[in-house]
Amino acid sequence: MKKAAKFLLNKVPRPILIKMSIWARPLIYQFFKGDEFFDPIDGRSYRKFLPYGYGKQRENALSPGTLSLERHRQMWLYLQNETDFFIKNYKVLHIAPEQEFLRKFKKMQNLEYTSADLFSPIVDVKADILDLPFENESFDIVICNHVLEHIEDDAKAMSELYRVMKHGGWGIFQVPMRSSLEKTYEDFTIKDPKERQKHFGQYDHVRWYGLDYFDRLRKAGFETEPNFYSQQFSEEEIRKFGLMKNEILPVVLKK
Incomplete structure (x- = not known):
């Protein structure tokens, strides 16, 4: 079994x-x-x-x-406890949406919710994150989780996410990250899926992000700092919710 x-x-x-x-x-x-x-x-x-x-x-x-997974429950708790995501009217862009989130967010009457992805058959808009088909400053909130590690030109992707976010907007951009790494490990010459899994943890990833991920986000224009949100909870709650104590929740702001 x-x-x-x-x-x-x-x-x-x-x-x-x-x-x-x-x-x-x-x-x-x-x-x-x-x-x-x-x-x-x-x-x-x-x-x-x-x-x-x-x-x-x-x-x-x-x-x-x-x-x-742990990262999804951490994000949900953050949205629930630290934001007005569930009650205030927002225009939301969700890149490569997790299906459980998509199902719930689409039902929320306070959200004007748009999902986008290049390959998924269930999203609202077929879109390349390197060339998003939206006007400048279109969305109050942008969610983009576990996407950037698949893309060689992540700087271009970040700049597109920044472009379509409104001034005063915010977002959550989760990525696979090793907080023990000061500098992101990437090597675009590695093409073999088995080698990618060995080097980056998954066959279709091209990097492990280090703490300089936040420098990359700032270079794109965002304000951000490492947020170990799960550490807000007690050891008992971390176990109860099934969280990772040292997992970072990357929250970004566009001033």
């Missing part, structure tokens, strides 16, 4: 898993319901979260109900 679960979680793309989970959700909840862990995205408690990860797996990483 455990081997079968590991195969599904690591070999079947998460978007497909999420589609499968939507119709199986009642059964999933009955099987995993309990009081050890809490997913703030669906507001349900579980007896366990599932392991997840390419290669070495992280215990209690994947929520059975939403298939959210």
Whole structure:
């Protein structure tokens, strides 16, 4: 059973898993319901979260109900506790949206929500992040999570995200990051998927970001600082929500 679960979680793309989970959700909840862990995205408690990860797996990483990972739950808690995202009227651009977020955000009456991606069949707009088809200063909030590590010219992508964000706007741009690295590790000569996975943690990534990620964002025009948001919570809450204590939440502002 455990081997079968590991195969599904690591070999079947998460978007497909999420589609499968939507119709199986009642059964999933009955099987995993309990009081050890809490997913703030669906507001349900579980007896366990599932392991997840390419290669070495992280215990209690994947929520059975939403298939959210630690970074998704951290972002949700930030939006819920630190912003008026759920109550104020906003124009929102979401690049390469996570399906569970897309499903929930599209239903929110206070948001004028636009999803965009170059390849996804479920988004509103087919768009290349290097050449976004939107006017300058179109959006109050821009969300772009785990996209930039796929793109060689991330400076151009950041400049496009800056261009379409309104002055006074803000966003969340999560990326795979190693806080132990001062300087981003990237090597565009590495093309083989196996070599990319060995060097960058995933077959289609082209870099591991270091703490200079924030310098790159500032160079694009954003104001930003490293935000270890999960450290706002107690050790008990970090475990309960299934968070990573030292994971950075990159929040950006456009003044």
